[in-house]
Amino acid sequence: MPSPEFFRVLPVSNALKLLDERWQPQPQTESIATAAALDRILAAHIHSTEEVPAFRKSTVDGYALRAVDTFGASQSLPAFLQVNGELKMGEAPRFSVGAGEALLIHTGGMLPAGADAVVMVEHTQIAGADEIEVLRPVAPGENVIQAGEDVAAGSLVLPRGQRLRPQDIGGLLAVGIARLDVLRRPRLGILSCGDELLPPDAGVTPGKVRDINAYTLSALAERYGAQPIRFGIASDDFADYQRRAEEAFDACDILLLSAGSSVSTRDYTRDVINGLGQPGVLQHGLATKPGKPTIIALCEIKPVIGLPGNPVSALLVAWQLLPSLIARYVGQPLDPPRLVRARLSQRVASVTGREDWLAVRLTEGDDDMPMAQPIFGKSNLIFTLIGADGLLRLPLNTGGYDAGSLVDILLF
Amino acid sequence: MPSPEFFRVLPVSNALKLLDERWQPQPQTESIATAAALDRILAAHIHSTEEVPAFRKSTVDGYALRAVDTFGASQSLPAFLQVNGELKMGEAPRFSVGAGEALLIHTGGMLPAGADAVVMVEHTQIAGADEIEVLRPVAPGENVIQAGEDVAAGSLVLPRGQRLRPQDIGGLLAVGIARLDVLRRPRLGILSCGDELLPPDAGVTPGKVRDINAYTLSALAERYGAQPIRFGIASDDFADYQRRAEEAFDACDILLLSAGSSVSTRDYTRDVINGLGQPGVLQHGLATKPGKPTIIALCEIKPVIGLPGNPVSALLVAWQLLPSLIARYVGQPLDPPRLVRARLSQRVASVTGREDWLAVRLTEGDDDMPMAQPIFGKSNLIFTLIGADGLLRLPLNTGGYDAGSLVDILLF
Numbered sequence: 001m002p003s004p005e006f007f008r009v010l011p012v013s014n015a016l017k018l019l020d021e022r023w024q025p026q027p028q029t030e031s032i033a034t035a036a037a038l039d040r041i042l043a044a045h046i047h048s049t050e051e052v053p054a055f056r057k058s059t060v061d062g063y064a065l066r067a068v069d070t071f072g073a074s075q076s077l078p079a080f081l082q083v084n085g086e087l088k089m090g091e092a093p094r095f096s097v098g099a100g101e102a103l104l105i106h107t108g109g110m111l112p113a114g115a116d117a118v119v120m121v122e123h124t125q126i127a128g129a130d131e132i133e134v135l136r137p138v139a140p141g142e143n144v145i146q147a148g149e150d151v152a153a154g155s156l157v158l159p160r161g162q163r164l165r166p167q168d169i170g171g172l173l174a175v176g177i178a179r180l181d182v183l184r185r186p187r188l189g190i191l192s193c194g195d196e197l198l199p200p201d202a203g204v205t206p207g208k209v210r211d212i213n214a215y216t217l218s219a220l221a222e223r224y225g226a227q228p229i230r231f232g233i234a235s236d237d238f239a240d241y242q243r244r245a246e247e248a249f250d251a252c253d254i255l256l257l258s259a260g261s262s263v264s265t266r267d268y269t270r271d272v273i274n275g276l277g278q279p280g281v282l283q284h285g286l287a288t289k290p291g292k293p294t295i296i297a298l299c300e301i302k303p304v305i306g307l308p309g310n311p312v313s314a315l316l317v318a319w320q321l322l323p324s325l326i327a328r329y330v331g332q333p334l335d336p337p338r339l340v341r342a343r344l345s346q347r348v349a350s351v352t353g354r355e356d357w358l359a360v361r362l363t364e365g366d367d368d369m370p371m372a373q374p375i376f377g378k379s380n381l382i383f384t385l386i387g388a389d390g391l392l393r394l395p396l397n398t399g400g401y402d403a404g405s406l407v408d409i410l411l412f
Numbered sequence: 413m414p415s416p417e418f419f420r421v422l423p424v425s426n427a428l429k430l431l432d433e434r435w436q437p438q439p440q441t442e443s444i445a446t447a448a449a450l451d452r453i454l455a456a457h458i459h460s461t462e463e464v465p466a467f468r469k470s471t472v473d474g475y476a477l478r479a480v481d482t483f484g485a486s487q488s489l490p491a492f493l494q495v496n497g498e499l500k501m502g503e504a505p506r507f508s509v510g511a512g513e514a515l516l517i518h519t520g521g522m523l524p525a526g527a528d529a530v531v532m533v534e535h536t537q538i539a540g541a542d543e544i545e546v547l548r549p550v551a552p553g554e555n556v557i558q559a560g561e562d563v564a565a566g567s568l569v570l571p572r573g574q575r576l577r578p579q580d581i582g583g584l585l586a587v588g589i590a591r592l593d594v595l596r597r598p599r600l601g602i603l604s605c606g607d608e609l610l611p612p613d614a615g616v617t618p619g620k621v622r623d624i625n626a627y628t629l630s631a632l633a634e635r636y637g638a639q640p641i642r643f644g645i646a647s648d649d650f651a652d653y654q655r656r657a658e659e660a661f662d663a664c665d666i667l668l669l670s671a672g673s674s675v676s677t678r679d680y681t682r683d684v685i686n687g688l689g690q691p692g693v694l695q696h697g698l699a700t701k702p703g704k705p706t707i708i709a710l711c712e713i714k715p716v717i718g719l720p721g722n723p724v725s726a727l728l729v730a731w732q733l734l735p736s737l738i739a740r741y742v743g744q745p746l747d748p749p750r751l752v753r754a755r756l757s758q759r760v761a762s763v764t765g766r767e768d769w770l771a772v773r774l775t776e777g778d779d780d781m782p783m784a785q786p787i788f789g790k791s792n793l794i795f796t797l798i799g800a801d802g803l804l805r806l807p808l809n810t811g812g813y814d815a816g817s818l819v820d821i822l823l824f
Contacts, residue, residue, distance in 0.1 A: 035612075038631045052793070054616045089648065090608035092618035108608060110619040150793045158798065165824070166631035167797035170624040170723055173612035174794055196502035196520060200585035204466045206504035207522040212582040219450040219578035236501065311582055381464070381562045382586055385579035386570065412577070
């Protein structure tokens, strides 16, 4: 017998809001190598302990010199300077540059003491074995980047909460930060339950079916940046289910329970969840199809989701909930979904009071627009979703869409 | 002295086409666990060796029975059937259902021999300890899914070239395929060269700079599904550069050389590349800024890219080339870039005959549109890109955009 709140179904967004209002995620941090930190979230502001550049550098290929020696120089009246050799890349200058002297230097080369500017090689001419003509004047500081001009010591390189991109990793390594503290990826625990379930590498025996939800949910978690942990299959026995749910709960940050099809398991799930901690079940029943019998709960500081056992329902509900939970855990905005605009091949109806999700295949349309063909499957098996390119959402109370309507398909 | 073809710069897309026309990727395959195959590409068609479902199943909670026993049943004239117990989830039926008999069964339960339909529990009434009334007739096959109805044995589950999604992993496991052959991710070799370069965990000494390109390029490769392999730093000595490039080339599928700033290294790179195999350098010089001195080459069956040493140039050029090379290697279409429409805060100019890329910061605009503010950096250091949210492309021969123009910003 379902409990009363089962019939007070809520739209997914409202149910998520119930959870969001009560949930204060307490993300853990961990120290990792900067080189392995792509897409991880900084746990703290990062300040530079060094200045960049670490020394005065030339920004061009040319000659380091004293700017004053070039004042008034021109094509017709060049300044003659004595060249005291070449500064090879990676070398520190061994001599300073005196009046009337120059040093051949390359882009990124360290400016020698005495020099205060660099003339580009294009604005010079070889005048002898160790002599050049400078054909135009350079100002003090010209073609030179000063020490600390890009990054001053102590300045903020990247703020807490930054999701690290390739350039961020480069910038951190440029100032010598080879390790850093990032938020731990949320550990997403997954426990399946049902006497009919077998591990997927087992042979199917009469009456049994392979548990695939643990694996589709793992893949979904991975796609959205969580770390899935599978806790196997609990039996339909209440004590076993409860014990295994407690073990999983203790070892994860967000727990998904994928309940079996038996009536007893369906009934057990809410009791098992309520046993994990306060406040427990917040909502039982979502105004969405597939996915109506979903449970949304918060136990202590961890969200717990009771998913339907049907593989399509479990995956589609998790796909609506997980990205939001994971983004919330690490304090990041939700990435926008990938959409394709398409023309609907046939009329689709929807029922008032719930959101419907329909698997569609995208094919070439008559105009430039792809055609979205709904896929209807008798048994709502995972193979419906394998044949699909995306999902069509029929919002609450739309009444459906006519054939030929322009619709947004969510790639899935 | 740059060689003549350096001045015959080509737009990036034309240079990529030169490579595409000659390159026949020969991707390797590897066998991995299906559970770990998210986003990997199937190397061969996958056919099912099993049928799904493996046995006849009920699609509802109800009573398995012989349809003929319910013909003519109604509310006023129900059919009385004897209930021979309950089939628990995961059990195989031990008895067959005879005339006038029924078995309590749950969704997904295995149909007993003798039964050919299931009546929903809502259409029945308990009549006694072991007896029910059936209140409406059911047709043969009603609420039953036949063995093999979803997937026939031998049928195609997923085609070669499919990029595996969570539902695909579920479908493969549902038919017992726990391992499969996928394309190996392309091994992207990265070799830096330059006497001025230090590993990023080293302290900076006068004249030296940390090599960050190997790490920004690794992160980029990772983001686009390649497997980066860093081969360290070669010196400015030609023989050392050549030897290390050959080692890297042998151990990867696509090779990136990030040349140092010294004139000799820049000159060496094309000779080193030509030494790796035929046809060698296809193009030296791209009509793009930053990134002009890029080399595009094909040596035997492997693309080799000579990147500029400047970290911003190297990263931006790699970002224009790598996704396309990786997608081509695994035979997948290129994912569309993520775009944000924004209003330009100030006029930006561009030079005829080349494509310009400008780092921009996105801020809140006056209208609903975000404002795109160009970031100009003196030394073109990586910190320009750290402060940026995306890139503005100024196509060939546009002449620039006026302040207030609506532009597409590529998130980066």
